[in-house]
Amino acid sequence: MPRETLILIAALAVALVFVLVLIFTSYVKAPPNKAYIITGLKRKPKILIGKAGLKLPFLERKDELLVEQISIDIKTGDFVPTADFIGVNIDAVAKVQIRTDEEGIKLAMKNFLNMTSQQINTQLVDSLQGNMREIIGTITLKELCNDRKSFGDQVQEKAQVDMNNLGIQIISCNIQHVEDKNDLINALGQDNMAAIQKNASIAKANAERDVAIAQAEAAKEANDARVASQTEIAIKQNELAIKKSELQVIQDSKQAEADAAYKIQEQAQRKSIEVADTEADIAKQEKAIELKMKEAQVREQALDAEIKKQADAEKYRQQQMADVELYKRQKEAEAKKFEIAQQAEAKKLQAEADMIAMQREAEGIRAKGEAEADAIRAKAEAEAAGIDKKAEAMQKYGEAAIIEMLCKMYPLVAESIAKPLANIDSITMYGEGNTAKMTEDITKSFKQTIDGIGDSLGIDLSSVIGSFAGTKLAGSKLLSDKNKAAAAEATEE
Numbered sequence: 472m473p474r475e476t477l478i479l480i481a482a483l484a485v486a487l488v489f490v491l492v493l494i495f496t497s498y499v500k501a502p503p504n505k506a507y508i509i510t511g512l513k514r515k516p517k518i519l520i521g522k523a524g525l526k527l528p529f530l531e532r533k534d535e536l537l538v539e540q541i542s543i544d545i546k547t548g549d550f551v552p553t554a555d556f557i558g559v560n561i562d563a564v565a566k567v568q569i570r571t572d573e574e575g576i577k578l579a580m581k582n583f584l585n586m587t588s589q590q591i592n593t594q595l596v597d598s599l600q601g602n603m604r605e606i607i608g609t610i611t612l613k614e615l616c617n618d619r620k621s622f623g624d625q626v627q628e629k630a631q632v633d634m635n636n637l638g639i640q641i642i643s644c645n646i647q648h649v650e651d652k653n654d655l656i657n658a659l660g661q662d663n664m665a666a667i668q669k670n671a672s673i674a675k676a677n678a679e680r681d682v683a684i685a686q687a688e689a690a691k692e693a694n695d696a697r698v699a700s701q702t703e704i705a706i707k708q709n710e711l712a713i714k715k716s717e718l719q720v721i722q723d724s725k726q727a728e729a730d731a732a733y734k735i736q737e738q739a740q741r742k743s744i745e746v747a748d749t750e751a752d753i754a755k756q757e758k759a760i761e762l763k764m765k766e767a768q769v770r771e772q773a774l775d776a777e778i779k780k781q782a783d784a785e786k787y788r789q790q791q792m793a794d795v796e797l798y799k800r801q802k803e804a805e806a807k808k809f810e811i812a813q814q815a816e817a818k819k820l821q822a823e824a825d826m827i828a829m830q831r832e833a834e835g836i837r838a839k840g841e842a843e844a845d846a847i848r849a850k851a852e853a854e855a856a857g858i859d860k861k862a863e864a865m866q867k868y869g870e871a872a873i874i875e876m877l878c879k880m881y882p883l884v885a886e887s888i889a890k891p892l893a894n895i896d897s898i899t900m901y902g903e904g905n906t907a908k909m910t911e912d913i914t915k916s917f918k919q920t921i922d923g924i925g926d927s928l929g930i931d932l933s934s935v936i937g938s939f940a941g942t943k944l945a946g947s948k949l950l951s952d953k954n955k956a957a958a959a960e961a962t963e964e
Contacts, residue, residue: 497525504539506571508580518576534584536576538569540642541588545599545626547607550652557612558652563623565599566642567634578638595639602630616656619646 500523501507509517509524511531517524526533543565550558569579569591583591606625607615615622627644634641649656 493528494525496528499524499526499533504537506536506538506569506576508534508536508576508584510534516580520571534580536569536579536584537586537588537591538571539588540566540568541591542566543592543596543599545596545603545644547600547604551604551607553607553612553615554609555611555613557655559607559612559615560650560652561603561607561615561646562648563603563626563644563646565627565630565644567595567639568642570638570640575638575640578636580638582637595634595637598633598637599626599630602626602633605629612651612655613659615649616659619649622646 499507499509499519501519501521503521505520507519507524509519509526509531512527520538545563545565547559547561550560552558569575569583583594586594603626606622606629610622610625623644623646627641630644631641
């Protein structure tokens with residue numbers, strides 16, 4: 472693109488921007504309650520009220536003028552004498568507005584340009600108060616009280632002459648309050664009140680009189696009308712009675728005919744009713760029989776259902792009771808089985824404990840017997856030397872002396888062996904334990920003791936006794952029987 476074209480486009484753009492900025496800064500729009508006064512280039516100012524316009528920056532200026540309605544409170548401030556020389560104090564309100572015609576705008580621009588409503592109020596109140604004072608001096612108190620609107624119109628008319636010179640239009644002027652210095656307004660009111668009350672009393676008396684006259688005339692007319700009406704009523708009632716008699720005769724005749732026809736119809740109806748009643752009774756009885764049969768069937772079904780229900784309930788109850796009883800028996804059997812097992816286990820443990828105790832007791836007894844036997848053996852060994860000494864002497868006495876000595880010794884030995892058993896109250900034996908076995912053990916202990924004594928003396932006591940009796944076998948048997956007898960005697964003790 473050529474440079475000249477670019478420069479031209481840029482210049483046009485700048486010009487366009489300048490025009491837009493100029494328009495935006497120059498555009499003004501006046502509201503309806505204000506008048507914009509644009510002055511500058513032209514000799515005649517441009518006035519905008521509720522419309523828009525342009526104001527050239529730096530070349531024209533814009534001023535404002537309020538054209539809205541303004542209320543001004545007008546007070547006399549002191550008592551002002553009326554035409555009848557009565558001082559009054561009046562409070563009024565005037566509604567004013569700047570004239571929007573060309574002449575009014577020109578006059579208002581000279582006096583109220585760029586003023587607020589309060590400033591305009593201050594400028595006008597003095598003039599309006601002066602005009603109201605002038606009008607008060609031309610009117611009497613009674614006229615002022617009786618026709619306040621006329622007084623307000625006079626003030627408005629009087630003040631409008633001065634307001635025209637300021638470009639102001641008075642819209643209305645209303646009297647708010649009137650007060651006189653000597654309270655004569657209330658006195659006038661009392662006079663008027665008395666006159667009004669007098670006129671009212673007279674009017675009330677005349678009205679009551681007229682009412683009484685009217686009531687009397689109305690009562691007379693009402694009485695005449697009542698008499699005439701009653702007379703007419705009596706005539707009409709007489710005619711009505713005659714007419715009723717005539718109608719009654721006709722009615723009686725018609726009633727007799729109707730009664731006869733009614734009786735005939737009644738008989739026919741009765742016959743029909745009796746037939747219908749009979750048929751209805753038969754049908755009713757049939758229905759009753761059918762109903763009873765239905766009721767019997769229903770009762771039978773209900774009874775069957777009830778019996779079946781009770782049987783099912785009883786069967787269920789018996790089953791439940793049987794289940795409970797079976798469960799109870801099972802639990803009792805299990806408990807009893809457990810108890811027996813516990814008792815058997817306890818008895819087994821007790822038997823094992825008793826067996827261990829008896830074994831230990833038997834071992835103790837055996838140990839005690841062996842100890843005593845050892846003691847006896849030791850004693851015999853101690854006396855062995857003496858016995859050796861006596862041996863020679865006994866040889867002198869022969870085998871008879873030895874046997875006599877042994878016979879005296881055997882009971883002592885058997886008593887010593889059986890003495891520990893005398894301290895035992897009872898013995899419980901298990902397994903192979905019995906009395907014969909215990910007796911055999913005791914006999915073996917006795918024999919072992921005798922053999923020990925013979926060994927200590929160096930004498931075969933069995934041979935000595937056998938030879939003394941005649942044979943060795945006979946002596947051994949006799950000794951064994953004696954030992955058993957001694958052991959048994961010791962056991963019984």
